[in-house]
Amino acid sequence: MIKYLLQLADNALILGHRLGEWCGHAPEMELDIALTNVALDLTGQARSLYQRVAELEGLGKDEDDYAYLRDAWEFRNALLVEQPNGDFAHTLVRQFIFDAYNYHLHHALTQSKDEWLAGFAAKSLKEITYHLRFSSEWMLRLGDGTEVSHAKLQAAIDNLWTYAGELTTPNEIEKELASHGICPDLSQLKTAIEAKMAEVLAAANVTAPVGAWMQSGGKDGSHSEHLGFILAEMQFLQRAYPGLEW
Amino acid sequence: MFATLIKIRLHLQRNFCFLLQPYQIMTSVNLEAIFQSKIDDEVKIEPKDWMPDAYRKTLIRQISQHAHSEIVGMLPEGNWITRAPSLRRKLILLAKVQDEAGHGLYLYSAAETLGADRDELVQQLLTGKAKYSSIFNYPTLNWADIGAIGWLVDGAAITNQVMLTRTSYGPYARAMVRICKEESFHQRQGYELMMAMSFGSPEQKAMAQDALNRWWWPALMMFGPHDSESTHSDQASKWKIKRKSNDELRQNFVDVTVPQAEYLGLTVPDPDLRWNEERGHYDFGKINWDEFWNVVKGNGPCNRQRIQARTKAYEDGAWVREAAMAHAEKKEQRKLQPEAAVKAA
Amino acid sequence: MKKEWPLWEIFIRSKSGLNHKHVGSLHATDAEMALENARDLYTRRNEGVSIWVVESKHITASDPDDSDPLFEPARDKVYRHPTFYTVPDNVSHM
Numbered sequence: 001m002i003k004y005l006l007q008l009a010d011n012a013l014i015l016g017h018r019l020g021e022w023c024g025h026a027p028e029m030e031l032d033i034a035l036t037n038v039a040l041d042l043t044g045q046a047r048s049l050y051q052r053v054a055e056l057e058g059l060g061k062d063e064d065d066y067a068y069l070r071d072a073w074e075f076r077n078a079l080l081v082e083q084p085n086g087d088f089a090h091t092l093v094r095q096f097i098f099d100a101y102n103y104h105l106h107h108a109l110t111q112s113k114d115e116w117l118a119g120f121a122a123k124s125l126k127e128i129t130y131h132l133r134f135s136s137e138w139m140l141r142l143g144d145g146t147e148v149s150h151a152k153l154q155a156a157i158d159n160l161w162t163y164a165g166e167l168t169t170p171n172e173i174e175k176e177l178a179s180h181g182i183c184p185d186l187s188q189l190k191t192a193i194e195a196k197m198a199e200v201l202a203a204a205n206v207t208a209p210v211g212a213w214m215q216s217g218g219k220d221g222s223h224s225e226h227l228g229f230i231l232a233e234m235q236f237l238q239r240a241y242p243g244l245e246w
Numbered sequence: 247m248f249a250t251l252i253k254i255r256l257h258l259q260r261n262f263c264f265l266l267q268p269y270q271i272m273t274s275v276n277l278e279a280i281f282q283s284k285i286d287d288e289v290k291i292e293p294k295d296w297m298p299d300a301y302r303k304t305l306i307r308q309i310s311q312h313a314h315s316e317i318v319g320m321l322p323e324g325n326w327i328t329r330a331p332s333l334r335r336k337l338i339l340l341a342k343v344q345d346e347a348g349h350g351l352y353l354y355s356a357a358e359t360l361g362a363d364r365d366e367l368v369q370q371l372l373t374g375k376a377k378y379s380s381i382f383n384y385p386t387l388n389w390a391d392i393g394a395i396g397w398l399v400d401g402a403a404i405t406n407q408v409m410l411t412r413t414s415y416g417p418y419a420r421a422m423v424r425i426c427k428e429e430s431f432h433q434r435q436g437y438e439l440m441m442a443m444s445f446g447s448p449e450q451k452a453m454a455q456d457a458l459n460r461w462w463w464p465a466l467m468m469f470g471p472h473d474s475e476s477t478h479s480d481q482a483s484k485w486k487i488k489r490k491s492n493d494e495l496r497q498n499f500v501d502v503t504v505p506q507a508e509y510l511g512l513t514v515p516d517p518d519l520r521w522n523e524e525r526g527h528y529d530f531g532k533i534n535w536d537e538f539w540n541v542v543k544g545n546g547p548c549n550r551q552r553i554q555a556r557t558k559a560y561e562d563g564a565w566v567r568e569a570a571m572a573h574a575e576k577k578e579q580r581k582l583q584p585e586a587a588v589k590a591a
Numbered sequence: 592m593k594k595e596w597p598l599w600e601i602f603i604r605s606k607s608g609l610n611h612k613h614v615g616s617l618h619a620t621d622a623e624m625a626l627e628n629a630r631d632l633y634t635r636r637n638e639g640v641s642i643w644v645v646e647s648k649h650i651t652a653s654d655p656d657d658s659d660p661l662f663e664p665a666r667d668k669v670y671r672h673p674t675f676y677t678v679p680d681n682v683s684h685m
Contacts, residue, residue: 023327033344033348036343036347040344141570142569145573246335424615571596574624577621
């Protein structure tokens with residue numbers, strides 16, 4: 001259970017962190033505010049999840065211990081969310097793939113047999129529903145907009161699609177929890193997630209690579225090279241001056 | 247009671263309207279007199295009202311500078327978002343920097359009611375034609391800088407902005423009311439951060455002192471040149487755009503901030519600072535105006551980086567903005583001519 | 592092609608039972624984006640339950656030079672205000 005919650009929390013934390021990198025640098029000021037809103041939602045979700053983990057573990061740790069004092073191999077986020085921002089098309093495709101998955105996941109989690117998790121999912125679902133709407137609309141804008149934007153969007157899909165599969169392929173933890181009705185069976189969710197993706201991609205007039213190799217490992221702590229740098233930056237103060245209140 | 251109020255209002259309105267009778271010949275002198283009498287009577291000027299060209303220009307300049315300052319001001323703090331040392335601090339900082347983007351937008355929106363075009367205003371920023379608050383040309387070097395900016399820079403800004411909520415131009419005043427409401431959290435979070443650092447470990451306290459040392463004087467400079475040197479002050483106060491002088495505002499700021507520094511156990515980096523019983527104010531040392539003008543002219547530690555960062559965002563974002571516009575136009579087109587769109591496809 | 596996103600005027604209903612009130616403007620390419628931008632910009636602190644967006648070019652404002660013919664005539668009609676009428680204090684519920 002703890003590992004599963006960390007999976008959810010780390011996804012939210014790392015993606016929120018990446019979005020925070022845009023703050024002050026987005027393509028338009030209105031968009032700056034919108035991206036930061038998503039970052040705030042995700043970081044807030046991560047916080048609740050870490051607090052819950054701390055409570056379940058009962059080792060006297062707090063939320064920051066999980067975010068700031070674990071090394072890369074202890075992080076359980078999917079590879080997708082740690083990928084660099086790249087241009088706006090890459091940020092958007094990363095967001096859209098994640099939102100489509102995250103929406104259906106949280107929708108299903110509202111039925112979790114774990115009462116806390118069901119409550120958390122219900123609350124987060126409102127935020128995630130908006131994220132999906134936002135990223136879907138922007139997929140259309142870039143896909144339909146200009147030749148340049150269409151080409152950039154397609155290139156981002158080609159680059160990032162290899163990280164989509166990990167989200168819908170259950171690892172041992174997810175299989176185990178699904179059998180107890182705590183989390184959904186991902187193989188069943190997969191259809192709905194893929195349908196949503198196909199719908200938006202078609203509307204945006206772009207295509208997903210056929211038969212692409214799907215990378216995996218993030219959920220079990222085997223990451224891309226990017227995560228180490230994220231953590232080096234994020235954890236710097238906590239590591240350089242251990243044990244202080246900030 | 248209520249009746250009396252209505253009578254007073256009617257009376258005022260009548261008197262005021264008398265000035266606007268159509269049979270009067272509206273010479274510019276006349277218009278200007280009416281305009282000034284509104285200002286003197288504390289009647290807000292609204293977008294479509296007649297106003298002197300110079301008033302319009304002054305406002306566009308001041309409001310857009312203010313907007314640019316908010317947008318450029320996102321950079322020094324944004325610099326620490328990825329390094330914020332706790333989740334709580336990270337959320338606060340994200341929200342704060344986001345607020346600054348919001349404040350920039352409120353202000354551009356106010357400037358646009360005067361007929362300015364946002365894209366042109368942004369161009370003026372990027373080409374160096376328009377200024378922004380010089381304070382943001384200083385670097386953020388340690389985490390306590392985030393606290394110092396909230397406490398000192400936002401503190402100084404609030405002193406100025408509270409005055410601006412009563413400024414004579416309606417849309418500007420309303421934007422400032424909104425901004426001030428939101429800013430009060432900014433200063434508080436800054437001071438809270440400074441408390442955590444000042445009462446923390448020796449290293450943390452050293453960071454706090456270092457931040458105060460670097461931000462104190464630039465914060466005092468934020469109020470602008472001495473009244474005797476300031477070129478815009480007279481007209482701006484006649485028009486009630488600005489309602490207190492630079493030196494008055496600066497003195498207010500010093501008076502409220504020094505005790506706050508004492509509470510933190512930090513030393514204000516000014517050997518001449520002392521309480522003047524007679525004046526009922528703090529006396530403080532000479533401001534280094536050479537430094538001030540030098541930074542204004544573009545030679546601050548970060549002037550180039552700030553404009554480069556904004557230019558990069560603007561240029562890198564061009565294709566995104568164009569795509570969104572093109573999509574909206576195509577969508578509109580498809581709505582108008584569904585058949586043609588089908589044929590074209 | 593270089594075109595700025597059009598300007599939209601934003602109206603927010605701060606809670607049920609109140610009118611939508613003009614709060615400012617922003618830029619967006621279409622109505623959907625204007626709504627989303629308005630939500631992000633003007634309701635970050637829970638300020639609203641409903642949003643209207645209108646592209647600025649569609650708003651027609653009265654001309655201040657016309658204020659007299661437009662508004663002056665209403666000023667004389669004091670009999671439209673309840674305070675015009677005297678009702679004895681001991682008559683209640685009126």
